Amino acid sequence: QSALTQPPSVSGAPGQRVTISCTGTSSNIGAGYDVHWYQHLPGTAPKLLIYANTYRPSGVPDRFSGSKSGTSASLAITGLQPEDEADYYCQSYDSSLRGAFGGGTKLTVL
Amino acid sequence: QVQLVQSGAEVRKPGASVKVSCKASGYTFIGFYLHWVRQAPGQGLEWMGCINPNDGDTKSAQKFQGGVTMTSDTSISTAYMELTRLSFHDTAIYYCAIAYASGPYGVYFYYGLDVWGQGTSITVSS
Numbered sequence: 001q002s003a004l005t006q007p008p009s010v011s012g013a014p015g016q017r018v019t020i021s022c023t024g025t026s027s028n029i030g031a032g033y034d035v036h037w038y039q040h041l042p043g044t045a046p047k048l049l050i051y052a053n054t055y056r057p058s059g060v061p062d063r064f065s066g067s068k069s070g071t072s073a074s075l076a077i078t079g080l081q082p083e084d085e086a087d088y089y090c091q092s093y094d095s096s097l098r099g100a101f102g103g104g105t106k107l108t109v110l
Numbered sequence: 111q112v113q114l115v116q117s118g119a120e121v122r123k124p125g126a127s128v129k130v131s132c133k134a135s136g137y138t139f140i141g142f143y144l145h146w147v148r149q150a151p152g153q154g155l156e157w158m159g160c161i162n163p164n165d166g167d168t169k170s171a172q173k174f175q176g177g178v179t180m181t182s183d184t185s186i187s188t189a190y191m192e193l194t195r196l197s198f199h200d201t202a203i204y205y206c207a208i209a210y211a212s213g214p215y216g217v218y219f220y221y222g223l224d225v226w227g228q229g230t231s232i233t234v235s236s
Contacts, residue, residue, distance in 0.1 A: 033219060036221070036222030036223070037222075038155070038222070038223075040149075040155065045226035045228060046223070046226060048222040048223060048224040050222070051220075052220055052221065052222075057222075057224055089154065089155050091155075091157070091222065093219040096169065097169055097219055098157070098169050098170070098171055098172075099171070099219075100157055100171070101156060102154070104154035104155065
């Protein structure tokens with residue numbers, strides 16, 4: 001069981017907005033540790049989408065945004081595109097500086 | 111450019127051991143914690159642990175303590191992850207990764223893992 005909880009799946013039509021939640025505990029997100037988000041396509045290495053809750057690495061479209069509040073974080077994707085169909089994972093650390101990923105959310109573009 | 115290149119696919123029998131390598135190039139190897147992440151078939155990403163090549167300090171997820179050994183050889187900028195007493199549940203793709211944006215000797219947990227190896231497939235089969 002993951003220390004971070006995500007919904008197994010979300011879906012949306014092209015052009016729509018979807019959000020993916022990531023719920024942690026007082027030992028990780030609630031303790032102030034930052035949340036990072038990844039996009040993972042089959043057969044490829046995960047790609048960093050959002051780091052430190054809200055920052056986008058160079059090259060990531062501004063359709064992707066992140067937020068954090070209390071023990072939870074969210075990834076929002078606006079203007080949904082077919083190529084956004086992938087698995088999305090949140091990640092954080094705990095007070096022992098050990099990492100953990102959420103269980104992953106499969107995004108389906110209808 | 112910054113790159114992590116992993117060793118090739120392996121097949122092992124249950125109870126055996128396997129050692130995966132991750133060769134770094136294009137950056138100061140000793141300046142960044144090297145993380146290991148795996149994905150079993152049909153499962154999600156799993157953070158296994160990380161090693162500081164500068165001093166050998168390691169941090170492991172509780173699940174992997176005792177069954178995973180992380181080491182590094184700074185002379186060849188290569189990190190290793192050895193799994194012992196393999197079981198069928200260890201069949202997975204194993205990745206190495208770093209938080210390059212943190213900068214040398216930076217605080218890795220403030221940043222995401224932005225440079226990844228290509229992955230190594232480990233199959234445990236009798």
